[in-house]
Amino acid sequence: MRALLFLTAFSFTPVARADEKPKTVTVAAVQCSSDLGAVAANTKKLTALVKDAAKGGAKFVVLPETAITGYLSQDLKTNWHVGDMPIEPGFKGKDPKGFAEPVPGPSTKHFCALAKELNVYLTIPLLEVDAPKGKDPRYFNTVCLANPKGELVCHYRKLTPWPHPEKSWATAGDRGVQFHDTEYGRVGLGICFDIHTILEKYEPHKIWCLLYPIAWVDGEHPAEWMLHKLPERVKPFKHHLVGANWSVDKKQTWRGYGFSVIVSNEGKVLASAKSLYGSEIVYAELPVAK
Numbered sequence: 001m002r003a004l005l006f007l008t009a010f011s012f013t014p015v016a017r018a019d020e021k022p023k024t025v026t027v028a029a030v031q032c033s034s035d036l037g038a039v040a041a042n043t044k045k046l047t048a049l050v051k052d053a054a055k056g057g058a059k060f061v062v063l064p065e066t067a068i069t070g071y072l073s074q075d076l077k078t079n080w081h082v083g084d085m086p087i088e089p090g091f092k093g094k095d096p097k098g099f100a101e102p103v104p105g106p107s108t109k110h111f112c113a114l115a116k117e118l119n120v121y122l123t124i125p126l127l128e129v130d131a132p133k134g135k136d137p138r139y140f141n142t143v144c145l146a147n148p149k150g151e152l153v154c155h156y157r158k159l160t161p162w163p164h165p166e167k168s169w170a171t172a173g174d175r176g177v178q179f180h181d182t183e184y185g186r187v188g189l190g191i192c193f194d195i196h197t198i199l200e201k202y203e204p205h206k207i208w209c210l211l212y213p214i215a216w217v218d219g220e221h222p223a224e225w226m227l228h229k230l231p232e233r234v235k236p237f238k239h240h241l242v243g244a245n246w247s248v249d250k251k252q253t254w255r256g257y258g259f260s261v262i263v264s265n266e267g268k269v270l271a272s273a274k275s276l277y278g279s280e281i282v283y284a285e286l287p288v289a290k
Contacts, residue, residue, distance in 0.1 A: 024285045025184045027209070028058035029244035031260040032279040036070035036078055037099045043068060043107065045279070047114060053281050054118035059148075059184070062123045062244040064260075065192050065215035066141060068107050069099055069127035072165055074248045076217070080127065080169040082139055087168035096139055096169060100129035103155055108144055116150025121182060123189070123244075125213045127169075128157065138171045143189050143213050145180060154178040156189040160197055165217070177201050185289030187211055188239075195230070199237045208265075208289040209240040216245055216256040221276070226259040227269055235267025240286050247277060262286075 030049045034042045046063055053061045065071055072079055081093025101107050107126050115122040128142035141161055145154035157173030158166075177198065179188040185208025190198045192214045202210070216222050226243070234241050241263040248257045258276035261269055262284040270284040 021183070022288060024287055025059050026057040027060040027062070027240075027242045027262060027284055027286055028053040028056065029062050029242050029260040029262055029273075029282040030064070030279070031245055031247050031258065031273045031275075031282065032064065032067065033074060033247050033249050033257075034064070034067045034070045036073045036080075036094060039069060039099060039107070042070065043110060047110075049279055049281065050111075050114055050120070050122060051118065053283075054120050056281060056283055058120060058281075058283060060121045060187070060209075060211065060242065062211050062242045063125050063213060064244045064246040065125055065143075065213040066127050067125050067213070067246070068111075069096075069101075071215040071246065072217075075252060076254050079165050080139070082169045083136075085168050088164055091165070091168070093168065096127055096129070097137075100127040100137075100139055102130065103128050103142060103144060104152060108146070108152055112146040112150045112152055115146035115148060119148045121148065121187070122146045123211050123213060124152075125191075139169050140173060141166060141170050141191055143191055143211075145178075145187070145189060145211065147180070147182070153180045154189055156191070158191040158194060159201075160194050162193040177205065179205050179207055184286075185209060192216065195233060199233065202239075203237060207239050209242060209286065210234075212241055212243040214243050214245040214260070217254060218256040221255045221257075222259050226261045227272060230261065231263045231267045231269055234263050234265075238265050240265050242284075244282075245273075247273075247275070247279065250277060 131137035141158035156178040161170035188207040
């Protein structure tokens with residue numbers, strides 16, 4: 001009888017199911033530089049960094065703002081410029097024609113294939129051209145999202161371009177907010193200057209995490225913004241944020257590069273970049289949505 005009781009006591013020990021949903025997921029913010037118009041070289045660099053992030057266990061990988069096409073030159077002297085659109089004094093203009101791409105297009109095809117190869121969710125940040133037949137082309141600051149099957153599941157155009165550099169080329173986004181339900185939670189997309197207005201737009205949609213490409217420019221390094229004000233901005237909305245800011249290859253006279261950050265849904269900084277120059281991948285574990 002004692003032996004029977006012993007076996008019965010242990011016969012109900014719970015065993016984890018093979019298909020049981022994970023409790024956490026690894027996310028990564030890739031901080032790196034880009035060169036204006038160097039699409040092939042930027043793509044090569046980003047591809048290697050995404051592969052490194054996947055090797056590090058990341059299931060979500062976020063890249064900096066327009067990292068494929070470039071946002072501004074690293075010395076902040078050359079900017080995209082379309083036709084007779086106004087451009088700030090001090091900027092040398094560069095025509096985006098021949099560099100900007102449609103969506104879908106070559107870059108979305110490449111990075112969707114990469115997402116499938118690595119089994120990750122991957123942001124695809126680029127300067128987009130929309131050129132309907134018989135109409136002047138429009139240019140958008142765009143980020144797309146690829147899923148682990150290699151499908152393009154979100155196509156977001158920056159709703160609030162930053163006037164100082166983007167008035168010379170960017171059209172305000174016309175696709176509204178964009179979100180996608182993943183097995184870990186609902187994610188939304190936003191880009192840099194959007195942060196001042198977009199969180200309220202996402203609030204009705206109850207996102208789990210904002211995937212947030214950045215190319216910040218400031219009078220000082222954005223440590224105060226990234227590590228304090230940004231978490232305070234996110235906290236009331238109770239979702240996570242993965243912010244991938246650009247870097248530069250060497251010290252510049254301007255500030256704003258570096259300090260990529262991952263923020264929890266409690267407004268706490270879970271991880272941040274330690275360098276200002278070159279490339280760095282920032283990782284954090286996020287609890288999945290309930």
